[in-house]
Amino acid sequence: MAIKNHILGFPRIGLNRELKIAQENYWSGKISLIDLLQVGKNIRKTNWKNQFNSGIEYVTVGDFSWYDHVLGTSMMLGNIPNRHRLNKKKIDLDTLFRVARGSVDIGKNCSASEMTKWFNTNYHYIVPEFIKDQEFYFSWKQVIQETDEALSLGYKVKPVLLGPLTYLWLGKVKGIYFNKLDLLNKILPIYKKVLEEFHSRNLEWVQIDEPILVLDISKEWKKAIKYAYNTLNGSIKILLTTYFGDVHHNLDIINTLSINGLHIDLVAGKYDLLDFSNTVNNKFLLSLGIINGRNIWKADLVKWFHQLKSFMKLRKNFWISSSCSLLHVPLDLSLEDNLTDFVKSWFSFGIQKCLEISILSRALNKKIDIKEIYNWVKPIQAYKSSNLVNNVTVQKRLLQISSEQCTRKDTFSVRSDIQKKNLNLPVLPTTTIGSFPQTQEIRELRLKYKNKKISQLDYERLIKKQIKNNILQQEQIGLDVLVHGEPERNDMVEYFSEFLEGFVFTKYGWVQSYGSRCVKPPIIVGDISRITPMTVMYSKYAQSLTKKPVKAMLTGPVTILCWSFPREDISKEEISNQIALALRDEVLDLENSGIHVIQIDEPALREGLPLRTKEWSDYLRWSVQSFKLCSSGVKNSTQIHTHMCYCEFNDIMPAIVDLDADVITIETSRSDMELLDFFKTFQYPNEIGPGVYDIHSPSIPSIDWIEKLLIKALRYIPIEKLWVNPDCGLKTRNWTETSLALQNMIKATSNIRKKFLKK
Template sequence: MTHAHTLGFPRMGAHRELKFALESFWRGDSSEAQLRDTGRTLRQRHWALQREAGLAQVAVGDFAWYDTTLTLAATLGALPARFGFDAKRLTLSQYFELARGRADQPAMEMTKWFDTNYHYLVPELSADTAFDGGVDWLFDEVDEALAQGLVPKPVILGPISFLWLSKVHGAQSAASAGFDRLSLLPRLVQAYRRLLAGFQQRGVQWVQVDEPVLCLDLPADWLAAFQPAYDELATPGLKLLLATYFDTAADHAVLAAQLPVQGFHIDLVRAPQQLDAWLAALPPQAVLSVGVVDGRNIWRSDLGRILAWLQPLQARLGDRLWIAPSCSLLHVPVTLAHEVKLDAEVRSWLAFATEKIGELKVLAQGLRDGVDSVAEALQANAQALAARRASGRVTNPVVQKRLQRISADMAQRHSPFVQRQAAQREALQLPPLPTTTIGSFPQTAEIRQARAAWRRGELSATDYLQRMRAEIEAVVRKQEELGLDVLVHGEAERNDMVEYFGEQLWGYAFTDNGWVQSYGSRCVKPPVLYGDVFRPEAMTVETTRYAQSLTTRHMKGMLTGPVTMLQWSFVRDDQPRDTTALQLALAIRDEVSDLEQAGIRIVQIDEPAFREGLPLRRTDWPRYLDWAVQAFKVSACSVRDDTQIHTHMCYSEFNDILPAIAALDADVITIETSRSAMELLDGFGAFDYPNEIGPGVYDIHSPRVPSVDAMVRLLQRAAEVIPAERLWVNPDCGLKTRGWPETEAALRNMVQAAQRLREGSALAA
């Protein structure tokens, strides 16, 4: 019988129950017992959904209070030494300090999970990391599932991937120079052995061990580490499913097949071409789990096509064939059941996590009992797919004609940066080390309540506009009082940096509850990009013009770039992504031109997802970087030399794509660097990045307010890498999620730090 399972399920809840429980606990409004009750309720609800869908096992270990990688580090006993915590006695409050920081310690570094918009906490290792065990939370969840009469399948990140995704803390120090974290593997494997033994003692049958790094271009010594590590992990009576996802692992199939594991999972949505290699290498008794339902996008699967394709595979493998989503369903919303306002036609084309495991149920039944047993479901599926293809809403002739007229000069500024820089300095008259913010200011409860009342029709459009303008004026006055040099309007009217623009563009649809976790309690609601993109009218001009009218200082126009609009949407799968990116670029280009004509001299086009979109394999990088750079430049290159173009990029490793970042030719780039103590800036210095740069001097993902001295030290460190005359001073990212008291305190310290540096003594210190 074909075995259906899932690699993981969203943990926030259909109505973001975990988010609200976490934030209530952090505010001190609820107890730890109440928070734990919410987590238990969500786990049991999600397990029930998996059981009702006929899945043979339920995923355990995909739940985390903040991040699964952080939880695993706490389980293994691999916590940052600088916090001084005992992993075996770790409390929830201490766990959250690791993720969010505290007064005397910045939070652990956070970065993107492969090419997704999920952020994980980067484990900090040293030569002294003992891996001597920690919390038993994962065992508790296995016991919880067993008590419910369920068959648990623990899900853990494998040891090679854990090490690869970790960092050596204090890598800049002489003591850490030359230390290879791979040398920690024997010690780490022993910690994994203890973990697996605990599962075996509880009667667990299968453990899913995720090794997504097998889909990367791993160095030879890392590949060679798999065999001895997994030889040590072999546990009698316990079966291991080695899971890969997000790309092909075909070139490592032979290596993997030699490991003492009992099954393999491969992503056939992202990399269908890898199947033959895995079939050729598959050991005679091993299970092959095929990811045939897209775990990262929300379009219905073509069940008839998949079923027809699976039938001969089942004939070959029999019960050794398992079916699953391509990856964890963490990356899609929970269910369509609560989507009341979503356009009905578009809704009929979609499947969220609950619907995706329902698709697995249909496929499993069809393989088990024959196609006729699921004929009704297949017919309904086929009709929905046909309706989408035939819909007149997908293609826009105006957009298609504009695409044909794109030329090379549309992606080129009029003059080189050196000439533009001189023109901008003359026009803008900014001081050295100019201070600014990334765009958003705190979205207070009053702002959110006003937006909700307006959407419900309880507040008129005029009243809503007046309230937002009052918020904008307050933000402008606050920035003037703090002494910032380049201001922003605060984005009070914006719900999300992608959704806000998508709502004003043709080709987008929007969900009510399509929330996806980004990090911690932070959730995003990606819009559904289903058709050709067109900007019918200006989106930000009047708001930005109003904000500029309130001050004599320069006001930045704030836009989201085409690559980020693409990456942070659920993107149509019926045309190449580069085509959709160019459609977005043309819409944003029109907005940039209108802002310039309205007298705005600085325009920021945010691209926090630029690195995120990079394919996992280097052979695929050139094509992506070519079209991503082109899309950004098409959006940005319509302006005069004295109009300054900024961009912002979020937590990422930039070193390997610095030529492409330089090719964007933004006049100023701001990046998140504070959690890495400016380490991320080193690559820009080594590359001799030519344009201006604003390395973040404090972490907005943490409530911690760093001192003036701490910011001065970071800026001094930055000035060792980038000439001070090309440095800007700014936070790591937008301030939307922060409260006003901490925001004001941090920005006041930031401005004072910049002033000290301008005096010269701090740079010379």
């Protein structure tokens, strides 16, 4: 029997980010809903064509999303928070956008739903909200409509759904507490209806994603999984899909499920394939995820060919696939014209990964000569011997890292007194997270400089003009700790990477982070060192414009690592420490230039955490060390800040304390400061700024709203340790929104100061 192939999902932003452009044009009223829908249809049509032309047998349908696939599942189930409804039953695309972005149009309390990270990736999803006695109904039939589109074009279709148990796991109970699993019987009939719709179209397989099966789940959840798939079993074959880890610890329940196939991630999971085959139910079709859906390096097809040839002696019927959805990688390597052919030959993007899967399946089926596989992997051998990879100086410096380099000179209590005297800040100091609006003028300026249409001197002069305006705006608003606003920065990781040896950069390597937000991760190809100071000139200039302290902004080592495509030939710990040493040099240069407040952002610290708790301690050991390596060389008088956003912090709070940052600013506004409940029992020893408004929503927070959040924060955090700030950078907002929101934040802070300092 022939070995078949498929993928778990495909990038959905379009070759030139057509989805992003259309979304933002629709939100601003520049195009109609019909225009937006047509862009989506065109992207889907092109995606299916690319998969088919690359040799993928089953095109994946249902992986397209207007914002994120978890929110799409909420729409399918009619799970829309009441504050976002205009009509009790009607749900449309505008409803979806209101849930994701909030709205100022339909009432005072139309805040966006909470957003957080999708497992251990930099992809975000809108967190489902559940209330007691909630009802669901099949209200959003996008996956059915898209299935019909693909069938009409003659493709062999495999639709994908987010599994019911993973969906419930990802959601949060609001209001009166109850067990989320009580809702399972209410959503299963909708899933069953969707499967019947697929069956009526004569589809053979449906892919149902249950990535929670790689996590540590309780007996109660295991029992619910068995019940769910017994209920869903029947009309169509179910391929249960797992990824981001392995499932050995949950095989006791997986082996009993009423499913037809199981997908495993052989890249992230720790599998001995032959041993696993003996322990998993032999009635299951196995789908083997062998092509890395989260990194851009070419796969070693020779290694996989020989492993799978051996595996064919045990199982003649299996599929090969990507390890997870390809939404985490760029679309097409062939577009890249700014990389040398030598470097480019090391990589594989979405379309090329489909081709890798096709080549391997055809070789296993003896439809092509094995020489094609050997030719494919030749660049991998060339990479290993390249002089772009190894730097003896960096490697020697790594060996000399000491514990003294990772420890501040004195404890926080000593440092805090010195810093308060040095900075002379009021109670409840106000600041922002770093970036200010990236206007069209700023984007055009950077583009002109990139295309060498203006000189470096003219570029720096015009950037300084933007910085001067940012400082003036902040002083007029009344902020206490200012920032230069980052007009020179395209992205918080890519910008720094351009000053570091060991990175290369793509021109079109965009990846969706959420909604219309796309990032272009740099690629780590070799040992990392700082080429030249990265932030000193503009930070020093900004400080020269004001008597108030200006906070320098850096991206931390773990975040640069997690938000880049890393090397696969050395450990992540080693890469992170290389970056930390480069940043340490920058921190010391900033201090020597007269900057007394330095923020080192680590929003990806939680994201990088392994999914199994037994693996946490080692990761937290080296990630905390990397942060301290870059931040601990400064004097007591220099105040180190860090920032984190859109993830679950509670379970790693001891590690966050170990960072020993003088101030941490965190995202809490979308969750109504839910995180602060943690501080009922946990005393955070240093200073903290829980974000008081959501910068990803166009809604302007009211003074009253911010006051209420600050009062809630003061229940758990002493006033002398509390900072006031937005929950993230302001680059995506316009100046009108930014000014009004910050003015309200300052006014609310002033009111709270008066109220609490009288006591």
